[in-house]
Amino acid sequence: MTDISPLFEPVRIGAQEIRNRIVMAPLTRSRATEANVPTAMMADYYAQRADAGLIISEATAVDPLGMGWYRVPGIWSDEMIAGWRGVIEAVHAKGGRMFLQLWHMGRLVLPDYIGGQLPMAPSPIAAEGETFAPRPEGDDGLFLPMKPYVIPREMNQSDIDSVVTAFGRGAANAVKAGFDGVEVHGANGYIIDQFLQSKTNRRTDAYGGSVENRTRFLREVLDAVSEQIAPDRIGLRISPTSERKGMGDEDPTALARAIGALCRDYGLAYIHLIEPIASGFMERPDKPVLNDLAAAFGGTVIQNGSFDAETAAMAIAGGQAAAISFGRPYIANPDLVSRFREGAPLAQPDFDYAYVGDRKGYTDYPTASD
Ligand SMILES: Cc1cc2nc3c(=O)[nH]c(=O)nc-3n(C[C@H](O)[C@H](O)[C@H](O)COP(=O)(O)O)c2cc1C
Structure with a gap:
């Protein structure tokens, strides 16, 4: 049997000494208010999971124009800061640590969420597939309607500047709320990833073409964020090999090396790499970039x-990662750390309630000892 004790060793991640190597991955659960304000229910949910070494919050919109998902939280207003303060205080009261994930969806926003406007992106190329539309007035069913993604409008310099500013404001507001740090969401086909990957960035200006140019937007975001919070409290999440939603890059290894090198220059606390070791949430890549990324960073x-x-x-013992994050296992196992420690079986989530509902399928999963 594999020795799992490396999971329970403390480790330093930037400015934080965390008590184990089990990180709660960001999970959008759509339990904010319809006005995108974090709720007391969310504070309970995160506090239940506070013995993770580090919690990364669900993706949190930095700007109304970058928000395209029903009942997700934002971080652009005082009311949102106050809502998040309730969450982080509940997590801290249980000795937990938590970073806020800063998010802008770019082309993945449906016009329905932004007053009928077109969403913005580096290039006018629609994402593949469809996504959740807002709940129509008077609809009280469980499931949300789905709509296809639209062709976004190409961002001009003032759009770019305003999104960069929004990331900086998001970081400043995360500090006001009391978070231990922030994670910049550069993964999963959202705006930063749209700039990074060659298939979604066809620009011919300083933000497109070479890897150097495609990482420019990320560098500007990191400049804005690191003006508000020290780099040893900033992480970056990336998924350079993911092709979901019509993403793709001509050379993910070169892209990963460039991202690693720039994160080294900024002195970031960590890079959070999504690169499945088995197919599941997304496909396992043919050519993983982990080693190139780690060497450059x-x-x-x-x-x-x-x-x-x-x-x-095994990954921790082999030195390939300092910590591992768990997403789906955290939905139905609030006590994931102790279940691992005790070898208790894991509960299976009810995915019907992954992105909709209230307390059911959210805060009502029991611990193994309940
Ligand atoms: C319900 C659900 C919501 C998710 N929300 C986010 C999110 O807000 N931000 C993010 O970066 N990834 C999000 N992800 C991806 C997870 O963080 C993680 O990368 C994925 O589940 C794979 O990890 P796992 O195999 O441990 O589940 C989500 C995944 C699921 C299943």
Whole structure:
């Protein structure tokens, strides 16, 4: 049997000494208010999971124009800051640590969420597939309607500047709310990823073409964020090999190396790499970039994607990652750390309630000892 004790060793991640190597991955659960304000129910949910070494919050919109998902939280108003303060105080009261994930959806926003306007993106190329539309007035069913993504409008310099400013404001507001740090969401086909990957960035100006140019937007975001919070409290999440929603890059290894090098220059606390080791949430890549990324960065890597306790412990023992994040296992196992420690079986989530509902399928999963 694999020795899983490496999971329970403390580790330093930037400015934080965290008590174990089990990180709660960001999970959008759509339990904010319809006005995108974090709720007391969210504070309960995160506090239940506070014994994770580090919690990364669900994706949190930095700007109304970058928000395209029903009942997700934002971080652009005082009311949102106050809502998040309730969450972080509940997590801190249980000795937990938590970073806020800063998010802008770019082309993945449906016009329905932004007053009928077109969403913005580096290039006017629609994402593949469809997504959740807002709940129509008077509809009280469980499931949300789905609509296809639209062709976004190409961002001009003032759009770019305003999104960069919004990331900086999001970081400043996260500090006001009391978060231990922030994670910049550069993964999963959202705006930063849209600039990074060659298939979604066809620009011919300083933000497109070479890898150097495609990482420019990310560098500007990191400049804005690191003016508000020290780099050893900033992480970056990336998924350079993911092709979901019509993403793709001509050379993910070169892109990963460039991202690693720039994160080293900024002195970021960590890079959070989504690169599944088995197919599940997304496909396992033919050519993983982990080693190239880690060599170029030289700092702390948190790895994610279809891990269990044994594969996570092996990755940590083998030195390929300092910590492993778990997404789906955290939905139905608020006590994931103690279940791993005790070898207790994991509960299976009810995915019907992953992105909709209230307390059911959210705060009502029991611990193994309940
Ligand atoms: C319900 C659900 C919501 C998610 N929301 C986010 C999110 O807000 N931000 C993010 O970066 N990834 C999000 N993800 C991706 C997870 O963080 C993680 O990368 C994915 O589940 C793979 O890890 P796992 O195999 O441990 O589940 C979400 C995944 C699921 C299943």
